[in-house]
Amino acid sequence: MSPLSALAAVFVTLTVVGMPLFAAVGLTTILALYLIDIPFTLMAQTGYSSLTPFPLLTIPLFVLAGRLMEVGGMAERMISVATSLVGAYRGSLGLVTCFACMLFAALSGSGPATTAAIGSVTIPAMQREGYSVPFAAAIAASAGALGSLIPPSNLMIIYGLVSETSIPRLFLAGIVPGIIITVMLMLTTYAIAVRRGYGGSGEPFSWGPFRKAFWDGKWAVGAPLIILGGIYGGVFTPTEAASVAVFYALFVGVFVYGQLTVKKVIESLRFTALLTGILILLTPTLAFGQLSAFYDIPSAVKEGITSLTTNVYLVMILIGIFYIIIGTFMESLAQIILFTAVFLPLVTSLGVDPVLFGVFTVITCEIGFLTPPLGGNLNVASRISGVTIEQISVAVLPYIVAYILGMLLLIFLPDVATLLPDMVYGQARY
Structure with a gap:
């Protein structure tokens, strides 16, 4: 057995037996270092360098800002704004959940955090209105995944660091998709709600309630405008924008809405620590990525795929299928770090914009949030709703189809992602 085959067997075995991913990747990397006689200090050096990039601060700061906005009353007011817009239609609470998740995604940068913030309010409300509980949980889980696509996105930050792609360009590229x-997602929700007869008074939209809800929630609605407007207006960097978001959330929660207490701030810090603890994956996965370069895995993958086809559409579809399968049991962070270095050289050689590939990668990760056994968003929705992950997994299938259609749209109409960044920053040269 070749060293590469042995390493693959060890990694798969450790993963299958249930070892935490950071430990499985770390042990596999240590074994690889031993086999090829590279000093173990590589792990320590990689550990230090992996945590030094300044933009990494953006991730815990945006998660903290999103949590403070949730417990400080801003998420509740965003839901009120969404309700005033779509609350009268069939499946109204489901539509509100989708729309509110889109709004809150522009604050949190995280799929699980968005699911928790909006789902904790809307899932019980949908249950009281007679929705099937697995269906209500599936709506929150699938719409919450938007937190990783709509800027500011934590996964896009990681992709930008790994691929050395402009993070502001990536943020802009995620808006239209x-x-x-x-x-x-809203059309899917509406279709299912009509068939099952869920919710909606049928009253026409009225500007009066919307104006009232918008005025009451102006501080909440203004948050993404300040954060994203500051980034694209050149006022501050994404990392500085995350810091501004934290202070904005503290100010509004304490002095405007008066709902943010010391206890809630401490709980928010604890939530942030738990959610961003996944960054422990950075060291072993980056070291593993360096070893993949040593074994020239990117070139082998490129030769293997191009020997089958050089059609860029087919190549992207094959990569998408691989990402969706691997996302069922691998954390999105590790998926991006491990495989971006493998597939990015291949797709760029076929003329694919790295920014487009970043958005494509994030969408496949969002599908991973919705597929067991890992399914990060499924776990969050399960805890909120009290139903099993298996029940939610069945209810979420129509929404996975919506994400797959979005992925295919990117493949065949790449301008959907690249138009905005090219308009604002000019067409990049790679």
């Missing part, structure tokens, strides 16, 4: 997928 995020809106399109939101519409797809």
Whole structure:
């Protein structure tokens, strides 16, 4: 057995027996270092360098800002704004959940955090209105995944660091696909709600309630405008924008809405620590990525795929299928770090914009949030709703189809993602 085959066997075995991913990757990397006689200090050096990039601060700061906005009353007011817009239609609470998740995604940068913030309010409300509980949980889980696509996105930050792609360009590239997928999720919700007879008074939209809800929630609605407007207006960097978001959330929660207490701030810090603890994956996965370069795995993958086809559409579809399968049991962070270095050289050689590939990668990760056994968003929705992951997994299938359609749209109409960044920053040269 070749060293590469032995390493693959060890990694798969450790993963299958249930070892935490950071430990499985770390042990496999240590074994690889031993086999090829590279000093173990590589792990320590990689550990230090992996945590030094300044933009990494953006991730815990945006998660903290999103949590503070949730417990400080801003998420509740966003739901009120969404309700005033779509609350009268069939499946109204489901539509509100999708729309509110899109709004809150522009604050949190995280799929599980968005699911928790909006789902904790809307899932019980949908249950009281007679929705099937697995269906209500599936709506929150699938719409919550938008937190990783609509800027500011934590996964896009990681992709930008790994691929050395402009993070502001990635943020802009996620806006239009995020809106399109939101519409797809709302159409799916509406179709199912009509068939099952869920919710909706049928009253026409009225500007009066909307103006009132918008005025009451102006501080909440203004948050993404300040954060994203500051980034694209050149006022501050994404990392500085995350810091501004934290202070904005503290100010509004304490002095405007008066709902943010010391206890809630401490709980928010604890939530942030738990959610961003996944960054422990950075060291072993980056070291593993360096070893993949040593074994020239990217070139082998490129030769293997191009020997089958050089059609860029087919190549992207094959990569998408691989990402969706691997996302069922691998954390999105590790997936991006491990496989971006493998597939990015291949797709760029076929003329694919790295920014487009970043958005494509994030969408496949969102599908991973919705597929067991890992299914991060499924776990969050399960805890909120009290139903099993298996029940939610069945109910979420139509929404996975919506995400797959969004992925295919990117493949065949790449301008959907690249148009905005090219308009704002000019067409990049790679």
